[in-house]
Amino acid sequence: MRSLKAVRLAAAALGLILAATGCGVTGSGGSNPQGSASGVSSEPLKGLRIMVPNSPGGGYDTTARTAAKVMGETKTASNVEVFNLAGAGGTVGLARLVNEKGNKDLTMLMGLGVVGASYTNKSPAKLTETVPLARLIQEPGAIMVPKNSPYKTIKDLVDAWKADPSKLAVGGGSNPGGPDHLLPMQLAQAVGIEPKKVNFVSFDGGGDLLPAILGNKLGFAASGAGEYIDQIKTGEIRVLAVSGAQRLDGVDAPTFKESGIDLEFTNWRGIVAPPGISDADRDKVIATLKKMHDTDEWKAALKTHGWTDAFITGDEFGTFLKDQDQRVADVLKKLGLA
Secondary structure (H helix, E strand, C coil): CHHHHHHHHHHHHHHHHHHHHCCCCCCCCCCCCCECCCCCECCCEECCEEEECCCCCCHHHHHHHHHHHHHHHCCCEECCEEEECCCHHHHHHHHHHHHCCCCCCEEEEEEHHHHHHHHHCCCCCCHHHCEEEEEEEEEEEEEEEECCCCCCCHHHHHHHHHHCCCCCEEEECCCCCCHHHHHHHHHHHHHCCCHHHCEEEECCCHHHHHHHHHCCCCCEEEEEHHHHHHHHHHCCEEEEEECCCCCCCCCCCCECHHHCCCCCCEEEEEEEECCCCCHHHHHHHHHHHHHHHCCHHHHHHHHHHCCEEEEEEHHHHHHHHHHHHHHHHHHHHHCCCC
16 A cells, blocks of 8 residues: 555656646646747847948947947847948848848848838849848938028028029938938929939938038938937037928927928838848847837937837838838839939
């Protein structure tokens, strides 16, 4: 009897151990000690690299470095590296990303500018080859002049522009096809100027555009106000109008529609990965970006930079990218640029 009782007790003990460790033969799966129930690790992501495909100081660069800072401060990820690989409107970086097939640690900050540049530069590497991770932000464009510009309102500027479109140079921090190019081209159409007559001067990012604005090298500039918020606050740069549906917080300027111009235009930025990464590795990065997005630090960063929260991930972002790709191609064809 004692022997049988001992066997029963041992069996019961073994059953408790198996239940506690999730190793029961008939179980549907136990807990994941390395992560959540979904299988995505709850530990901070390590070794993430974010490539910025243009020069330091521009919108992509600011967004990438802000995201890296927030991830570090909130321990969402550790040792996040941001590096720049400028050239050809972002398509040099795009080619690098596509060629890094299967590299789970590499990502690229990108946006509307890379979509356009892939067409105008006839890039062999395509965004449709990348793995969509997340769209992070949206922001309106802004029409800006230096503080000593003779143009005090958007009407002043448009009147002078219409009088001699080729004489008034407009600068943007993107190549033809990017948001800083598409904005003045669509503005020209809206006010009755032939886009092909526009004298557009391209700069490789906002960091390169800023000295040209401050140095009176341009008639005006078209870009995102968030990249120049410090100069706007000090009065070195004056914003004549913004292209969003509403006015921009902290910027004393009307929208185009308030100024009688029938145009609304919004830029966006997101992050993609190389082709060939596993679903599990993709999901780890997406989970990390979701955690970052939900922090108070990220919400504060959105407000500081005048960005609108536009967070979508994975397949939803992929569908958005395909739509943007087609829309940009159509606009460039109408402008005779693709």
